[in-house]
Amino acid sequence: MxxxxxxxxxxxxxxxxxxxxxxxxxxxxxxxxxxxxxxxxxxHDELPYRVELWNAAKNGVEQVLAVTANASIGYAAYYAATREHPDRYVTLRHKNNFVSRWNGPAN
Structure with a gap:
C-alpha cells in the first residue's frame, strides 16, 4: 500500500x-x-445514496458531499449538511429519486 x-x-x-x-x-x-x-x-456504482449541495439558483448540483451504500449513514450526512449549510438547497437521493430536500430559509 x-x-x-x-x-x-x-x-x-x-x-x-x-x-x-x-x-x-x-x-x-x-x-x-x-x-x-x-x-x-x-x-462507486454500489453506493446509491448521495447528499448533494446545490448552487444558489437551485438549477444544478455544486458539490456532492457524501456517497454511501447505507440509508442511515446517508441520512446522517444529509442532516449534518443541513446544519452546516442552513441557507442552501441540500438533497438526499437514492439513485435518481429524492428522499429528502432542505430548501433553506425563504427570506
Missing part, C-alpha cells in the same frame, strides 16, 4: 484517481505503485 505522502504526490500527477492509504511498513507495501481505482468504477 502507498503511504499518504507518496500517494498524494501521485494524485497530484494523476488527478481523477482514488487511493487507499495504510500505515508504513505494511506487508506488501509498494510505494512506487499506489493502489488506485478509477473514479466511476463498479465500487
Amino acid at each position: 502507498a503511504t499518504y505522502s507518496s500517494a498524494l504526490a501521485a494524485n497530484l500527477r494523476n488527478p481523477g484517481y482514488l487511493y487507499s492509504f495504510a500505515p508504513e511498513n505494511e506487508p506488501g507495501d509498494d510505494e512506487e505503485n499506489p493502489v488506485s481505482h478509477e473514479v466511476g468504477s463498479a465500487e
